[in-house]
Amino acid sequence: MVNWPFHNRRPPHTPPEPTTPLAKLAPSSNLAPPELLELLRWHIDRYDRLRSSTSMRASVLLSASSILLTVMILLVNYRLQIRKGQPFDLLDIAFEAAAVLTIVLIFTCVTNCISAIATRKTTRSLHRGEIPPRFLFNWGDTLRSIDGYTSFADTVTSLDREAILGHAIAELWTDIMQHARRHKYLRTGINLFRYSLMSFIALSALALSAIS
Numbered sequence: 727m728v729n730w731p732f733h734n735r736r737p738p739h740t741p742p743e744p745t746t747p748l749a750k751l752a753p754s755s756n757l758a759p760p761e762l763l764e765l766l767r768w769h770i771d772r773y774d775r776l777r778s779s780t781s782m783r784a785s786v787l788l789s790a791s792s793i794l795l796t797v798m799i800l801l802v803n804y805r806l807q808i809r810k811g812q813p814f815d816l817l818d819i820a821f822e823a824a825a826v827l828t829i830v831l832i833f834t835c836v837t838n839c840i841s842a843i844a845t846r847k848t849t850r851s852l853h854r855g856e857i858p859p860r861f862l863f864n865w866g867d868t869l870r871s872i873d874g875y876t877s878f879a880d881t882v883t884s885l886d887r888e889a890i891l892g893h894a895i896a897e898l899w900t901d902i903m904q905h906a907r908r909h910k911y912l913r914t915g916i917n918l919f920r921y922s923l924m925s926f927i928a929l930s931a932l933a934l935s936a937i938s
Contacts, residue, residue, distance in 0.1 A: 759887050766894040770863075773901035780908045784842035787915055791839065791922070795832050798825070798926055805933040817935060824929040831922035838915035842908045861885070863897035 757765065802825050809818065859867040861881065872878040 759891060763887075763891055763894060766891070766898055770894065770898050770901055773898070773905050776905050777901070777908060780905065780912050781843045784839045784908075784912050784915065787912070787919055788836060788839040788843075791832050791835050791919060794919075794922060794926060795829070798828055798832070798929065801930060801933050817932060821929065821932040824925055824932055828922055828925040828929055831918050831925055835915045835918035835922060838911045838918060842911035842915060845904075845907055845911070857900055858892070858896045860893045860897045860900065862890075863893050864900070 805821060859871065861867055861871050862885075868878070872881055
């Protein structure tokens with residue numbers, strides 16, 4: 727333990743017991759601990775880049791959905807203007823149904839895009855019994871484990887290699903589950919955007935039919 731000059735300013739803090747303890751790591755016959763830690767770091771960086779790429783693609787899809795919604799509103803307004811004062815017929819019913827369907831698809835797509843950027847529930851809330859604490863790798867776990875800088879410094883300097891490897895493995899597992907969830911939302915949003923495009927095409931055809 728390091729004797730910091732201000733070590734006695736706070737009483738010693740006992741970290742809370744984690745809900746899921748770190749698994750006992752078996753020594754690897756293929757990789758030395760430093761090599762394993764470097765491999766984990768590479769994969770954590772990789773999944774961070776994948777999540778950033780997913781968020782960027784979801785942002786582009788969100789912008790495209792907003793543009794499609796704007797064009798659809800202009801199209802509906804155009805249809806209402808040219809049909810003003812004319813009797814209500816079956817084409818009007820079909821146009822209204824297509825407009826409602828397009829709006830529902832666009833808003834559902836937007837909801838999935840937002841979830842792909844930032845999910846409403848955390849991974850731990852969905853997999854509470856599967857994720858052990860990730861001290862140093864996760865700010866929430868770090869703050870729950872200490873009560874100030876002195877406790878933080880003591881905990882960091884007392885970590886052994888096995889504990890660091892366990893935290894890194896838990897962080898990588900969390901990254902994998904987070905990326906899988908966000909990518910699922912993104913794929914759903916892409917499919918919904920395709921359906922909304924088809925619905926918009928049908929809506930455009932019905933709007934243009936009012937001209938003839």
